[in-house]
Amino acid sequence: MSASVVRHRTETIDGLDVSYREAGDPGAPALVLLHGFPSSSHMFRHLLGELADQYHLVAPDHIGFGRSAMPAVDEFDYSFDRLAQITDALLDRIGLTRFALYLHDYGAPIGLRIAAGNPERVTALITQSGNAYREGFTPFWEVLFAHAQDRAAHESTVRALLEPEATRWQYVHGVPEDRLDRIAPEAWLLDQLGLDRPGNKEIQLQLFWDYQFNLDAYPAFQEYFRAWRPPTLVAWGRGDEIFGPAGAEAFARDLPDAEIHLLDAGHFALETHGPEIADLVRGFLGRTLNPAAL
Template identity: 80%
Template sequence: MSVFGTRHHILTVDGLDVFYREAGDPSRPTLVLLHGFPSSSHMYRGLIADLADEFHLIAPDHIGFGRSAAPDVGEFTYSFERLTEVTLALLDKLGLERFALYLHDYGAPIGLRIASRDPQRVTALITQSGNAYVEGFTPFWDVLFAHAEDRATHEPAVRELLTAAATKWQYEHGVPADRLDRIAPETWTLDQAGLDRPGNKEIQLQLFWDYQFNLAGYPAFQEYFRTHRPPTLVAWGRGDEIFGPAGAEAFARDLPDARIHLLDAGHFALETHGEEIAALVRDFLRSVR
């Protein structure tokens, strides 16, 4: 089989089945792609195909997402710390000693935990709506932070974020009218199918609640930026109403050499600007070998 084609694997990690996509020659520089809510490694399918001729790509599904295991909330601790542990165990089991990280949404607090704790292992960072600054939070988060303080009172409002309408909105908001036809409908329908599995909404509610603890890690992430100066590419949707463009621009505070590109896109910028982002990533990774 050609190394350029995407391969699909399941590896048992800490007793859990972790699904991941792989493409490219393992002897080439590795890029680990960490997805966000409510998606899976599926969000990287186009980028993987675009870059597999030159790079080695690994894209796992987090526990509770995609094709990875999704144990009940009573059987697994759904926290970003625990998801980090599983991700790191996967990378160790795959024997990946050095790699760049692509961070989107939930992938940011997971990947930045890894990078800040073992800086020598990470060759570069790419962030697409992968937040690390309070400036990135928009009014979208008001109900989530209220839920963090009082789960019972605000759970009905937060559950609205798990509906089909909300999932579709995540893909379409902030996208120019002339690019809406680039968004494949299976994106939000696939994500919603995952959310609609028995017990999955409870998983997502737990992660919504746990997100508050990621903010406590921001000072350590920012200290990592200042101390280790990882080469960083920011490719962010200017129209993102979940993590706003101020979150992208904030990286320049601690990483003055960061390449920051605000695209005329929304939260899932790869769906509408995949070719542009692939070109930015290719050029960037070539410069940091």
């Protein structure tokens, strides 16, 4: 079977189906790709093919997203702690003992919980708008943090973030005019289909509320950076109005050797700068995942 073939698989973790995409030779260095809101492993569809000749790639769908299980909000603890536990258990189940992490958006607090809890397992970090510093928050977050303090007062405003125009905006904001035609419309339409499933908006509202506790975890994430100095690549959209470029540059504070690249892109930079990011990742992993690190 060609290394570039992507397999779509499912494991049952704690009674829940967790779907994931897998490509590459299982004997090759592993890279785990963790998606953000409101996406799924679909966001990595092109990157899997680009990197599968040299790496073993695994891209899960978080619970409540993509093809993974979507229990009702009163039947599952929709928290970032719990999502990290599920992901960690999936990696154990499929036998990934050492791996690099690619973090986007929600994937950052999920993946960094795993990394801080099991630092010896993580060979490298790649972050694409995967925030770990308060500097990364933009005015976009004001209503979300207000919602965290008073859910009833701000729910109607926050619910607007789950509607089609807001989903499309996440893909097109900050993107130069000459790159807009690179955004595949099925990407944000697929995300919206996921949001429109009965009960999913309640799930997303719960995760919006729970996001506040990720900030409490930032000191532990930053201590992990300082103590373990994982090789780190930052490939971030300069025009991202959700997690601003100050969040990218902040990684240098605790990881002075981090390779930081601000691309002329928005939040979903893989849609418009996929080949550029693939080249950055390939070069970075080629330099850092030497035999002594595996």
